[in-house]
Amino acid sequence: MVTTLNKPSSLIHEIQLEKVGNWNLFKFSESLQLRMESFLEKKKADQLTPDEITELDAIGELDRIFTHINAMLAAQNANQ
Numbered sequence: 001m002v003t004t005l006n007k008p009s010s011l012i013h014e015i016q017l018e019k020v021g022n023w024n025l026f027k028f029s030e031s032l033q034l035r036m037e038s039f040l041e042k043k044k045a046d047q048l049t050p051d052e053i054t055e056l057d058a059i060g061e062l063d064r065i066f067t068h069i070n071a072m073l074a075a076q077n078a079n080q
Helices: 008-014 030-044 050-078
Strands: 015-020 023-028
Touching: 008 015, 008 030, 008 050, 023 030, 023 050, 030 050
Parallel strands: none
Antiparallel strands: 015 023
């Protein structure tokens, strides 16, 4: 049975903090990063199932959120 993921919050267990230099940044777990890359390859080949499209959308939304938060943290750290 395939579970459909509709919300980024369904991926909360795949979030990790990683120390990069002096900063702590939000990142995907390795397994979620690989899953996203796999979906993107399938998308290029137009081979995603409807469930995979939904999951990729949720991963993409979480990626945009992380990018924004990490940019805010970087800007805050640069001003200190």
